[in-house]
Amino acid sequence: MSTSPEPAVPRLAERLTAYAVLAHDPAVPAIAADYWARSEAHYRTVDAALATFVADAPAAARPYGEVLADPTRAAAQHALRESLTTLLDERPEQRKRLAAAVTEADRHIWIDYHLGAAYTAQPLPAASGAPGPRPRPGTAAAHVVIPFRDRAGGLRTRNLLACLRALADQEGGPGHRVTVVEADSEPRTRRVLEGVVDRYVFARKDGLFNKAWAVNVGVVESARDAVSEPAYVCVLDADILVDRFFVARNTARLRDGGHGTHLPYRWSLSLDAPSTLRAIALRNDDGAADVPASVLRGLLLREPPGGCVWLRTDVFHAVGGFDERYEGWGGEDDDVVARLGAAASLRRYDDALLHLDHPRPAMTRDDGAPFNAHVEPMSWTPAxxxxxRRKFTVTTP
Structure with missing residues (x-):
């Protein structure tokens, strides 16, 4: 019977430190309640073993306690890693047991932790504002659709502008169009966005945000104005920061891969506030082609269904786009990915996906029930x- 090789001591120390953070940082259950429910027991198991391991070793117990007191402090985590590296070297039998516990837990967790070696929480100057005017491409092979709402006029708008600047800084690929659909009771960001996107669409809707409907409006409305509809659609959340070859790489995959849909990532890295500012500054203000993981800190979500989906336009129309019955947080991405995968082959790739920090939305109704428990998954069709765009403004007698 084969067994997994024991990880190198520094790597094991890093993983043990990550489990201490995952078990005690309040941001972990807050980022995705369902992922936390699947993972919590594994965090607790490894963390309990780690607590026992360091209990009689003051050099490691001290930074372990500091991590528990403030799981966001990078200095305490680096100190714990160093002390654990020494202690693990000195205790090979306990090291084997801890390595086995980590290996087993790693198979099951859905939220992981990343701390880059060069990460710093030092504040950076605010990133500059909106991108310059965007010229319309004569022809476009790809259409990027971004659903949006920001009633506070704050971090979500900042993130959208950073997303748009990164999309304007693309090389090596075909022409692409960008549509932002603001689904709200009033066009709060029209002045900011007109001229810096190929198409701004205001879709009037009060109440809960409906991402599914906003995406569908963006695809359908923009197709009416186009001489020819682009071959590919990218549905992109407004808080994703892309690299310079994002469009080139993903259009080539659809052109050459023989599949209908893909998600370009397996893990999504949700950045903390300092990492978000640093990523925006490096990518947009400094003009870097991408952002190195070494300067970032955040939580990794395993195979989330949303954030960024690329697909052939004909496949989008074949399934009737997103299910517009989903409102509020949760469900629409899982549903559309399942229906797209049933309609044509679906793939995942291993690109980085950087999710910018912003306030978390409510994930349940006031009574604690899921927003969309009433919707039957995979029951939406083009019919x-x-x-x-008038769906929520026209009253049916």
């Missing part, structure tokens, strides 16, 4: 009709 429902999709992408009607």
């Amino acid at each position: 429902h009709g999709y992408g009607d």
Whole structure:
């Protein structure tokens, strides 16, 4: 019977420190309640073994206690890693047991932790504002659709502008169009966005945000104005920071891969506030092609369904786009990915996906029930009709 090789001591020390953070940082259950429920027991198991391991070793117990007191402090985590490296070298039998516990837990967790070696929480100057005017491409092979709402006029708008600047800084690929659909009771960001996107669409809707409907409106409305509809659609959340070859790489995959849909990542890195500022500054203000993981800190979500989906336009229309019955947080991405995978082959790739920090939305109704428990998954078809911008403003007698 083969067994997994024991990780190198520094790597094991790093993983043990990560489990201490995952078990005690309040941001972990807050980022995705369902992922936390799947993972919590494994965090607790490894962390309990780590607490026992360091209990009689003051040099390690001290930084371990500091990590528990403030799981966001990078200095305490680096100190714990160093002390654990020494202690693990001195105790080979205990090291084997801890390595086995980590290896087993790693197979099951859905939220992981990343701390880059060069990460710093020192504040940076605020990133500059909106991108310059965006010229319309004569022809476009790809259409990037971004659903959006920001009633506070704050971090979400900042993130959208950073996303748009990164999309304007693309090389090596075909022409692409960018549409932002603001689904709200009033066009709060029209002045900011007009001229810096190829198309700004205001879709009037009060109440809960409906990402699914906003995406469908963006695809359908923009197709009416185009001489020819682009071959590929990218549905991109407004808080994703892309690298310079994002469009080139993903259009080539769809062109050459023989599949209908792909998600370009397996892990999504949700950045903390300092990492978000640093990533925006490096990518947009300094003009870096991408952002090195070594300067970032955040939580990794395993195979989330949303954030960024690339697909052939014909496949989008074949399934009727997103299911517009989903409102509020959760469900629409899982549903559309399942239906897309049933309609044509679906793949995942291993690109980095950087999710910028912003306030978390409510994930349940006031009574604690899921927003969309009433929707039957995979029951949406083109016959429902999709992408009607007047859907929430026209009253049916």
